[in-house]
Amino acid sequence: MRVALFLSTWLMCLGAMAAPNEPATLDRSTWPEQLNSPALFDVASRAEILTFAHALLATEALDENALKQRLNLKAINLDSIDSVRQRLWQQLLLNYNAAQQSCDQDASFCYYVEDMPSLREQAGKFVVADDSFYAAWAEPSREFHRRYLDEQLRMAALFPQIASEVAVFGEQEFNGEQMSDRLFMLTLDSGPSQSSGTTDWLTDYLRKQSMSATFFVLGNSLQARLGKTSEQAVQSLYKGQCVGVQGWEYRSHSHWQDWQDSIVRSAALVKQQLPDNYVPVFSPPYGHRRADSGAFFKSQGLQVALWNIDSQDMAASLTGEQSAHRVLTLMLLWRHGVIAFHDTQDKVRSALPWLLKATAQSGLGWQNCEAIAQ
Template identity: 70%
Template structure:
């Protein structure tokens, strides 16, 4: 009963990876690395996974608040890649103390100032340094020197810049596809679970601005509760 659907999924997934590989490096993505300054969880131990969230923070009392609270209740942490503009808006609409409380116990990296491709953007360096500086000054205890490129797109010749800034590029290998117009919440959870079984280790990406993560994450944790797998501490992930 499961063999047919499993075959269909893996065939689609292979096509997905082959398409990205064919476009690389003209259109960069998470499918390959440009150098050792880029990390994607390949070096993790077997059955070890890191949770990450992109595109936040959401507006006050939104999905980011729910997810960070849920993770703390589960005694877990994740790396939240924040947009500088969204982080600044949260501070202005609440306070620095509220934002610090929001991410208590979690790690915060940067995704640049805006959610846009950093491969052909003239101001891509300023986008990264400005947002990294904001996150580090606002939350020195939570900040991790990691940049998550929106859409996985970054320049092939950017290694020198990232090394000069003390930053690593944090990619992923398990995409939940929880963005609007893609999978439903339960389908997103099933996709992540299937890819965890396939890769056996790695970096999982959700979006904390999307409602789907609030449904998919509890489903994922419930499905893996008795499996014996491990969740990577966000502070130790890419050291």
């Protein structure tokens, strides 16, 4: 009966869906300044925050039918959309207040904002003049934030019937929004790759950068890697890094009958083979997990790691450079959080070095991977 109910709910959700649009990206070369100081990072951050806030405000004038049409959905959860909107506004206010602390050094995009009404007022009238120093960036940014906002609202419209990273279910879940300003955490999903593949390149690259990341591995991929090499080689592969789990297979854990076994088996394998690297954290593929799964994760001593900055590096339409540009734009917008790449995607080989170079002088911090379990 329970399985039949899951399948019925899943099919209903699929019936409400249509194909999403291509993921948003923004050519960062349209921005006329290098982010080579904390103050210049703040200038760009204020600009992205105001542009996104302007787009968010505009959606509040849309009724249910207009939202369905815009999001290309047959049915939407208006309460969920309103809840996500409110959370986004709160985050935007906090972020803009943080970004305007350097207005005495550079006043670009500094406006009177001290509370939510003043932020909404400034967002409503925000415009970049055609003869502005930033004119070449303005229209591409507007398009990026309109499309990125649609991504968020689309997930909100389907939540909680289709779970995603757009919201959390409880205290066992973490999405990076609680992190300190200018602090970011790097995560890599769906590995490990085959021997001498992207995982090998990434772990070596991160060690050379004196950085650590959390690698969320699949049990079957780790088992396959162990079958073709040795336990010592795998331990050497992840030296200095953290390893969490994504389950036994890269598939939705919302309506899979064996989802609990998937997590327990993969966690046991990682703890056995990588005891010094293991962190008790599960990252759900696609962000899909059950709304009532909190008790299970608590019983297993596991946290659920989500993300608020998605590279979309699995999208065929994005190159590695476009994926990196998307991540940087979202770092400017959200100013802290969890960044999700996939270490089975070769795109990260070009995206991550570009991202680190672009932000090297921006005053950002990279959280040690062990903190993800705390």
